[in-house]
Amino acid sequence: MNICKDRAFEVLKRLSFSRIAGTPGELEAAELLKAECEKAGVPAVIEAFEIDMPEIHEAKLTVTKPEVCEIRCIGIGKSGNTPDEGVTGPLLYIEDGLEANLIDAKGKILLLTGMAKPEVLERMRKSGALGYIACHGSIYDPEEMIPEIRTRNERRKPGEDANFPGVVIHMTDAAKLLNMGVEEITLVVKQDCDKKGTSHNVVATIEGTEKPEEIIAFSAHFDSVIYGTGAWDNGTGSITIMEIMHHFIKNPPKRTLKFVWCGSEEIGLCGSKAYCEDHKDEMDKHLFNINVDMTGVLIGYETAVCSCDEVVAKHIDFMGKVEGFPITTKVDMYPSDSSSFARVGVPAMTFARLAPKGGAEIHSRRDIFEVLDATAFIKTVEFMVKFSEQVVNARVCPVPRELPKELKEKIEKTAKMMGLDKKDEKKEEKADEKKAENK
Ligand SMILES: [Zn+2]
Incomplete structure (x- = not known):
């Protein structure tokens, strides 16, 4: 060899x-x-x-009640925008984002410690909540790793433009929020979702x-x-x-x-x-x-x-x-x-x-x-x-x-969830243009 x-x-x-x-x-x-x-x-x-x-211009998370403090966060690309002054509401801890976690989510800011899977995102968006906080890292991470929050983008179905602003915080700070008994929190996200x-x-x-x-x-x-x-x-x-x-x-x-x-x-x-x-x-x-x-x-x-x-x-x-x-x-x-x-x-x-x-x-x-x-x-x-x-x-x-049949079904199911089964018309148009240029 x-x-x-x-x-x-x-x-x-x-x-x-x-x-x-x-x-x-x-x-x-x-x-x-x-x-x-x-x-x-x-x-x-x-x-x-x-x-x-997507280009994040601003991401800010501020606890306003019972005391005022800032939580380190980064904006989630393509999630959406808040008004300039942000959105303010009670914090609701929704664990993995199951249906029963989302009862009374309307008007609140959600804290999700599980995976932001497409079906969870969809449930959160439909719940009437104002925005969400996702988590990264481990509560066992040393101090110096807490600021190192991995950036992430949401995957949107083609043509979908639901606005549901989100940020990521470190798991250590998620524990801090829960231990504090947060009553009210303000979320600010400003970004250009469409940047390529x-x-x-x-x-x-x-x-x-x-x-x-x-x-x-x-x-x-x-x-x-x-x-x-x-x-x-x-x-x-x-x-x-x-x-x-x-x-x-x-x-x-x-x-x-x-x-x-x-x-x-x-x-x-x-x-x-x-x-x-x-x-x-x-x-x-x-x-x-x-x-x-x-x-x-x-x-x-x-x-x-x-x-x-x-x-x-x-x-x-x-x-x-x-x-x-x-x-x-x-x-x-x-x-x-x-x-x-x-x-x-x-x-x-x-x-x-x-x-x-x-x-x-x-x-x-x-x-x-x-x-x-x-x-x-x-x-x-x-x-x-x-x-x-x-x-x-x-x-x-x-x-x-x-x-195999089961595999094909699985592929179809994920594609449907991600909206990949629907045609992305903009992309198709572009591809056609490209083809025409090459001829
Ligand atoms: Zn890899």
């Missing part, structure tokens, strides 16, 4: 800087990856796409020797989130597919291989969605997507989530036993770029080396190079190369095209 842990970790070290969606850092990382491909003799292109980059930015994918191609018209696409997102260097999530995935690429440079594949480093995964799988849209006409040639989201962590365990026929999950389980590579497998959707491929009907899967609680952390300053281990990393790459070779060079593609 032509894989090398030292080469990979040297690239990883250089890649371990802030690569937030739509920022110059993300573009710099794209250029680094492209340069690495070209150095290895594989042509690569950077493909730009538009993303939502540009993000980038890097796409490298190795032409197949026997079946060049059939494509196997490897993917890994290379963007990171605020306050971390994203060494593990997903610098490691980025160098994993880079090593797989090195292997296939020396061992020419029968089918064509695409290596897709996706931007803006962290803000809603935007890079992979853009790739699938921009390469729409080629999607039926894409036989399989092998995605990698996090490998190489010292304390960890291997897993493969297959968004495709169960034969793949069973085969990986079988192979793991043959090779002495412990790995759990299942058929499901995974919150990473493989989902974008599955959504357009391309069988997909994600490999990940995850960590038990306390082993390593993502999405904070704790995601660092030092929790990683080159030996654990290379074991995963070795297994992935063996598995990939079978698919890439198979006489007949062993991955069934048809996705």
